[in-house]
Amino acid sequence: xxxxxxxxxxxxxxxxxxxxxxxxxxxxxxxxxxxxxxxxxxxxxxxxxxxxxxxxxxxxxxxxxxxxxxxxxxxxxxxxxxxxxxxxxxxxxxxxxxxxxxxxxxxxxxxxxxxxxxxxxxxxxxxxxxxxxxxxxxxxxxxxxxxxxxxxxxxxxxxxxxxxxxxxxxxxxxxxxxxxxxxxxxxxxxxxxxxxxxxxxxxxxxxxxxxxxxxxxxxxxxxxxxxxxxxxxxxxxxxxxxxxxxxxxxxxxxxxxxx
Amino acid sequence: xxxxxxxxxxxxxxxxxxxxxxxxxxxxxxxxxxxxxxxxxxxxxxxxxxxxxxxxxxxxxxxxxxxxxxxxxxxxxxxxxxxxxxxxxxxxxxxxxxxxxxxxxxxxxxxxxxxxxxxxxxxxxxxxxxxxxxxxxxxxxxxxxxxxxxxxxxxxxxxxxxxxxxxxxxxxxxxxxxxxxxxxxxxxxxxxxxxxxxxxxxxxxxxxxxxxxxxxxxxxxxxxxxxxxxxxxxxxxxxxxxxxxxxxxxxxxxxxxxxxxxxxxxxxxxxxxxxxxxxxxxxxxxxxxxxxxxxxxxxxxxxxxxxxxxxxxxxxxx
Ligand SMILES: Cc1cc2nc3c(=O)[nH]c(=O)nc-3n(C[C@H](O)[C@H](O)[C@H](O)COP(=O)(O)OP(=O)(O)OC[C@H]3O[C@@H](n4cnc5c(N)ncnc54)[C@H](O)[C@@H]3O)c2cc1C
Ligand SMILES: Cc1cc2nc3c(=O)[nH]c(=O)nc-3n(C[C@H](O)[C@H](O)[C@H](O)COP(=O)(O)OP(=O)(O)OC[C@H]3O[C@@H](n4cnc5c(N)ncnc54)[C@H](O)[C@@H]3O)c2cc1C
Numbered sequence: 001x002x003x004x005x006x007x008x009x010x011x012x013x014x015x016x017x018x019x020x021x022x023x024x025x026x027x028x029x030x031x032x033x034x035x036x037x038x039x040x041x042x043x044x045x046x047x048x049x050x051x052x053x054x055x056x057x058x059x060x061x062x063x064x065x066x067x068x069x070x071x072x073x074x075x076x077x078x079x080x081x082x083x084x085x086x087x088x089x090x091x092x093x094x095x096x097x098x099x100x101x102x103x104x105x106x107x108x109x110x111x112x113x114x115x116x117x118x119x120x121x122x123x124x125x126x127x128x129x130x131x132x133x134x135x136x137x138x139x140x141x142x143x144x145x146x147x148x149x150x151x152x153x154x155x156x157x158x159x160x161x162x163x164x165x166x167x168x169x170x171x172x173x174x175x176x177x178x179x180x181x182x183x184x185x186x187x188x189x190x191x192x193x194x195x196x197x198x199x200x201x202x203x204x205x206x207x208x209x210x211x212x213x214x215x216x217x218x219x220x221x222x223x224x225x226x227x228x229x230x231x232x233x234x235x236x237x238x239x240x241x242x243x244x245x246x247x248x249x250x251x252x253x254x255x256x257x258x259x
Numbered sequence: 260x261x262x263x264x265x266x267x268x269x270x271x272x273x274x275x276x277x278x279x280x281x282x283x284x285x286x287x288x289x290x291x292x293x294x295x296x297x298x299x300x301x302x303x304x305x306x307x308x309x310x311x312x313x314x315x316x317x318x319x320x321x322x323x324x325x326x327x328x329x330x331x332x333x334x335x336x337x338x339x340x341x342x343x344x345x346x347x348x349x350x351x352x353x354x355x356x357x358x359x360x361x362x363x364x365x366x367x368x369x370x371x372x373x374x375x376x377x378x379x380x381x382x383x384x385x386x387x388x389x390x391x392x393x394x395x396x397x398x399x400x401x402x403x404x405x406x407x408x409x410x411x412x413x414x415x416x417x418x419x420x421x422x423x424x425x426x427x428x429x430x431x432x433x434x435x436x437x438x439x440x441x442x443x444x445x446x447x448x449x450x451x452x453x454x455x456x457x458x459x460x461x462x463x464x465x466x467x468x469x470x471x472x473x474x475x476x477x478x479x480x481x482x483x484x485x486x487x488x489x490x491x492x493x494x495x496x497x498x499x500x501x502x503x504x505x506x507x508x509x510x511x512x513x514x515x516x517x518x519x520x521x522x523x524x525x526x527x528x529x530x531x532x533x534x535x536x537x538x539x540x541x542x543x544x545x546x547x548x549x550x551x552x553x554x555x556x557x558x559x560x561x562x563x564x565x566x567x568x569x570x571x572x573x574x575x576x577x
Binding site for chain 1: 270328329330333353354357358359360361362364365366368369370371372373374383387388389391392393394395396397398399400401402434437438439440441442443444445446453455459483501502507508511515516526527537538539540541545550551552553554555556557558559560563564565566567568569570571572575576
């Protein structure tokens with residue numbers, strides 16, 4: 001089975017994230033870049049499927065030069081090879097452009113399964129997997145808390161508000177995972193050493209056959225008008241419980257008409 | 260005035276509260292029309308849509324539309340966008356809503372904005388990003404603006420509409436039928452409101468100490484008719500089911516009232532609750548960062564404080 005995993009490099013979630021004044025895009029240099037947390041689960045799921053059934057795992061990212069670290073991380077977890085789409089004209093791409101670039105990069109490579117995280121921690125749109133499925137005409141099996149492949153059928157549990165839906169399709173298919181799906185492994189020392197020798201294809205938009213007019217900030221289908229830091233919240237009242245803490249909260253709640 | 264399409268969020272044949280919020284917003288932008296996809300359109304649904312001002316309800320009622328996830332909604336909306344040329348399409352910021360929006364954006368070559376908390380009459384969306392620390396105004400610049408709106412962002416206001424039913428039928432593409440829903444499993448819900456939609460959320464964290472400790476949190480929640488939330492420390496430990504996790508990798512909530520008990524206030528937790536209108540904190544550590552968000556906070560043991568609070572609410576309700 002040939003499996004692709006799409007991973008995004010995002011600012012470390014512990015860092016305060018900011019937009020840059022020059023073009024209203026995320027200031028990616030202000031914080032360390034890490035693999036989007038849910039994408040670690042996507043890599044783990046791909047590795048487990050490949051280990052159980054035999055197969056090859058290719059990690060795919062679109063992002064600036066330093067996103068290569070994120071590809072390496074996936075390789076050190078055990079992925080076999082990588083594709084890094086990097087080009088100055090990709091900067092500022094919106095969801096339409098990102099899904100276009102990823103779909104074109106994935107196309108025609110014979111992947112049986114493409115696995116995504118279900119949401120990035122920076123923009124948090126949760127749309128790219130569905131958009132790539134739409135572009136490639138692949139069955140969409142997203143928000144999976146469980147993934148099973150038997151023969152050429154893939155079955156997932158899609159998390160719903162009420163519980164979960166069971167969703168099935170034939171391969172090739174597209175899956176996105178939530179964090180309940182597995183427990184990602186840490187790269188071993190051996191894995192880290194091995195990753196240094198694994199092949200990574202670095203593609204410019206020309207290499208990938210992409211149309212520059214559909215990419216980057218200038219082509220975006222949406223634009224930021226302005227942005228501002230949220231005004232800090234006025235300090236509230238904090239009291240120490242002296243046996244009446246619960247009653248004090250009840251007073252506050254009735255003053256504010258909650259009870 | 261142009262037409263604004265609102266994709267209806269359903270539950271058990273009825274209409275979810277977020278749809279009444281979206282209709283209220285749609286009316287401030289143009290003529291509100293609701294779009295119902297799937298079987299089970301009921302009189303109760305029609306009544307709610309009428310109450311909140313839907314002029315037209317497009318009903319794509321074929322049972323087959325519910326057999327496949329997301330794609331049928333996008334295909335019904337795409338056909339309506341082509342036929343009616345609406346000025347905007349609004350969906351709720353739920354998994355289904357956002358994914359329908361994404362697929363629709365590809366189909367109609369339109370820009371998509373997610374997680375708006377407001378939309379102005381000139382279709383500029385306000386997004387609250389990075390866990391609420393930054394406010395962004397953004398606009399779709401190509402195609403039909405497709406905007407997903409976060410639940411609890413707009414106060415629903417009733418205003419009668421005709422809710423005139425117009426049946427629509429769309430031949431699903433082969434691609435839309437490739438994934439099939441073969442079962443639906445409903446987790447025990449216990450009659451509490453939906454976490455993302457609730458106007459009051461009571462949450463517990465590691466300070467709750469174990470699965471039994473959540474009994475105290477649930478009792479408080481029930482006294483306020485609130486939903487229960489949990490920090491990741493609590494869900495990871497298996498003390499409370501994962502679908503109730505609030506935060507960066509859980510649900511984003513924006514209720515009128517959020518009560519955080521035994522939660523320290525890590526940046527990833529704040530990302531999911533920072534925009535709550537009123538925040539109350541109970542924590543035994545006066546240095547816990549969650550107090551920075553508190554409108555009212557009590558430094559103390561949650562077991563005594565929450566117990567007393569629940570009792571007081573019971574007394575005052577009578
Ligand atoms: C604060 C903020 C708000 C934004 N708002 C909008 C908006 O409203 N509309 C809009 O069109 N764009 C917006 N953008 C741009 C958006 O970040 C990019 O378009 C992004 O590529 C897609 O959004 P996402 O990261 O939320 O993806 P999601 O859909 O949340 O990502 C899901 C999965 O897709 C995969 N994936 C995503 N990006 C990549 C990548 N570059 N390489 C490989 N795999 C990837 C990963 O597996 C990931 O887990 C915003 C950006 C920021 C920083
Ligand atoms: C990528 C990433 C994503 C994450 N996503 C999320 C997310 O979605 N949601 C989330 O919540 N976290 C998330 N986290 C985890 C987050 O960093 C914190 O670890 C987590 O929120 C801590 O949970 P907590 O506040 O319950 O526990 P702790 O930080 O351990 O806090 C427990 C608090 O309880 C108090 N306490 C203890 N006993 C009592 C008592 N008897 N009475 C009163 N107070 C008491 C303590 O003083 C302390 O402040 C994420 C982390 C990462 C790295």
